[in-house]
Amino acid sequence: MDVRVAHLALDRGARRVLDIDALDFPAGSVTAVFGPNGSGKTSLLRCIAGLERPRGSVTIAGEPVRRGDPRVAFAFQESVFLHDTVRANLALGLALRDIPRLERDGRIADMAEECGLAAVLDRPARSLSAGEAQRANLARTLALAAPITLLDEPLSGFDRIGRARMLEEIPALLATHATTAIIVTHDREEAFRLADRLVLLVGGRVAAVGPAGPLYRRPPDAVTARLLGHTVIELDDRTIGFPPGALRRGPGEPGFRVVVVREVDMGNHRHLIGRFGTGPGAVAVELRLDPDEPGAAPGEDLLVHPAHWTEFGRG
């Protein structure tokens, strides 16, 4: 099922938190909603779940969404549970959707296995550690296998190993049920690994939409570029953006000079932190060093250029 957002406006007091003219989520697509804190990511999910009363419309497969819409499953960022066992909490949504007991039990067992909760299923949900609670929260939502799945920062409670596993599991699970998924994250790696499309939100407005790769390689504007982790600098009268790792030592087009701040050993590689420009407008840049490349002393003046870059219009 597809989700269509049209002429959406949501106010909190005097503040407009969402202002979206048109935004579509095609059936079966997985979209990452990416943006800085306070950009309206969670509010957008809440509108799509029917939990807010915005102006404009949100439709799922052509039908307006309503509060408690059974087509939507929502994993909130905050893990909230009823005073009951983990198992009972996972079962509640399935029971409310009239899933037969036998299938319910099967799905709970599967999701508990996937999310590393098998050992705590019969514990009180409110006794879980923060990480376990986040996983139970995600499991509860994914077990519903709803046509529309909304995940708000789903991996914040996982450790490195669990996170790596879920980065593989979540896309597989979503694909199994041909779910249209919308995932809010502020982690670029998560966005790229979980989703095939990006929606960038800035100040409640859509700054960019598109497949993640091309958007990263050719950001449409400086705001998008910065959000995706690019370095953006003003060079004479041009605005230039380049992704991490693009900077090279030596002359080139467009070349510029940076002052070395310090050298950082990251283990598998070293890089130089440099400063471009002076005063409050100075921009920190990163210059990746090859293993046998000599470093540079702090204060040294280096001529550098980006191997690939994007030029933006003024504005």
Added chain:
Amino acid sequence: MGELAAGLGDAFRLLLSGDAEVYAIAGRTLLISAAATALSLAIGCPAGLALARGRFRGRTLLLSLVHTGMGMPPVVVGLVLWLLITRSGPLGGLGLAYTPTAMIAAQFLIATPLVIGFTAASVQSLPPLLPDLLATLGAGRLRSLWLLLREARLGMLAAVMAGFGAVVSEVGAAMTVGGNLRGSTRVLTTAIVTATGRGDLSQAAALGIILLALAFAVTFLLTRLQQRRTD
């Protein structure tokens, strides 16, 4: 102290001898107070929930009125109700004066603010996201209401206990609107007043002990329900 000890003896004697009138009074007390508490729950729970979750003008004012009502002197409630149902009052035609129904109504008015206040407080202490969570899990309006109240059950059972405790032990309203008629509106508290007035102190003490035992038994059952561990 002699009366109290004699009362204790009398209480046991009255209970064991199967004194029909004492049993009738105790049963009537339980029935009237339970009915009043049940009614106040039926009205007070949804009202408390609405006050806790609603965002409307005058909410704080309403909540303050409820909180004031929680400490209302029963005899004042009884008086106001009496002025309404007395033969010359606006509701005089209903013929409610000196009936158990009038007593239930009076006790309902006493218990309801307590139930509303306790319900509102316990629902407000739940995680604010809970209603949204229940909605997205697929709970409809009534189901959500039920699950929310169940989540707030510690406070809810406190509401039941406070409501029942207040009405089973009050005497002012029961006396005013019920009139303490033997065989129809005499309850334990009014019977105690009568026995005391008569100077039959050991009878009064016996009835008092029965009242305490009754209140304790009901509260004990509710407390067990409240403290049953599900987490």
